[in-house]
Amino acid sequence: MVIGICKEPEGENRVSCLPDVVKQLVQLKQEVWIESGAGERAYASDADYKAVGAHVADQKEVWLHADMLCRMHFPESDELLAQAREKTIWVGMYQPLYHAAEIQKMASRGMTVCSLDAIPRTTRAQSMDVLSSQANIAGYKAVILAAAHYPHYFPMLMTAAGSIQPAKVLVLGAGVAGLQAIATARRLGAVVEAFDTRPAVKEEVMSLGAKFIEVEGAADPSAAGGYAVEQSADYQRRQKEKIAATIAKADIVITTAQIPGKRAPLLVTREMVESMRAGSVIVDLAASTGGNTELTRNGETIVHHGVTIIGNSNLPSTVPADASKLYGRNLLHFLQLLIGKDGRLQFNFEDDIVSAACVVYEGKIRDARILQTVQQA
Structure with missing residues (x-):
């Protein structure tokens, strides 16, 4: 052949x-x-x-x-x-x-068409899991990209001229990309919080030194192959309230949530973006499927209300x-x-x-x- x-x-x-x-x-x-x-x-x-x-x-x-x-x-x-x-x-x-x-x-x-991103995310298929291998890189690069656009330090610094407070990072979605983003942000010295609809990832998030934001009553994601699943209207309302309260205090937001075959879940509204401090940065890794923020434009970087929003689903290509x-x-x-x-x-x-x-x-x-x-x- x-x-x-x-x-x-x-x-x-x-x-x-x-x-x-x-x-x-x-x-x-x-x-x-x-x-x-x-x-x-x-x-x-x-x-x-x-x-x-x-x-x-x-x-x-x-x-x-x-x-x-x-x-x-x-x-x-x-x-x-x-x-x-x-x-x-x-x-x-x-x-x-x-x-x-x-x-x-x-x-x-x-x-004949073989799409490697359709391979089931099972133990036997781990060595063929292109979604995980590439998402790992995307999570890492998302934080590096955010740091490059953020007008402040990531770590806490104490100098003779005064102290610099550490950056506060919020990661939405704790799959492969999200966990790598957490690990990278922590290595850079940021204070990190993470949200995911799957309670099972709480231990992994905390083991990386991040705080897990939990909203009870999520739909069972066990059959979704590591992706997010659609949630009830009541859950989405409580989720929105929780994220809104957290995002207003965040300096960096990394969003990673996607649903196979459907539009990426909308997690960050225009109002939430406008509640963030000027100079804050959002990196949306779900941009190619609609984005997790209301303002995301795939393949573009925009500034809204002083907040930089980077829509990029192809960060592995930069490594x-x-x-x-x-x-x-x-x-x-x-x-x-x-x-x-x-x-x-x-x-x-x-x-x-x-x-x-x-x-x-x-x-x-x-x-x-x-x-x-x-x-x-």
Whole structure:
């Protein structure tokens, strides 16, 4: 099988595979073609790929020869998609529940689509969990970004000129990104509070040195795969009151809450933002699905009432070397489920990981939720 590693669109600095992963794919009897320049933004040169046995070619050649194309993002246009052969296998992070139209286009050409962000977040699938590996980076970088925009110190400082009080950080959502944000903010010396609808994460939050803000009566999130779930109107009212009281005292807010296939929950209203002190910073990691704040604009940084609001769901791209390394290892472990000992590809849909990730197989949409969205369009 020929595996093509594509160059990502402008604005994306990661690459699906760095040379160390390509070397292992070659050892698995795969022929690997690299689009020239694909790894440059992640500090991997064409020469590095050639040294481990890959073929380097231009985009047209790679797309024409590849049986499988590894590309994190969808092709940006129908014209670009048409350059790939029909029945090509695509592997990436496609957020299929949000992009049913793009999925339908690929299905109409008999293609197979494996979306790694659809892999179940189970113990067995941990080594393939791209959501966790990339969210970890996002949580870290969110705090670094906030610190860069915040006009004060993060830690408490006592100097001859007087004392500086530590920054107060509020993290909304204590999943992988939220926990990393807590840990990073604490390392920088901030006082941290965290909110989550899942009481089970209280111990983890407190173990990192943060205070856990709890609102009783949350809906059971056990079947949501680590995501938030929709809450009752009464719970949302009490949640809003609690967050409003806390956010008015916060200097930095990191928001991370998302619900699969739906708009991100609205946690921070305009009024809450306007209650914050001038110079405060909000980093919204849920920007691509609507954002957790009423004022978030995806891919933009705005200032409202003296508060800087950064809408960025692609922070892992700003740490491209390590983000690519971790993503590539996730990808490799997934491909090992598909590649037999003879090097041939096989889709075993009795495997829950393969079944969940493969949202389209040879032109047939397998995920009922995507199919329903397509039929309703």
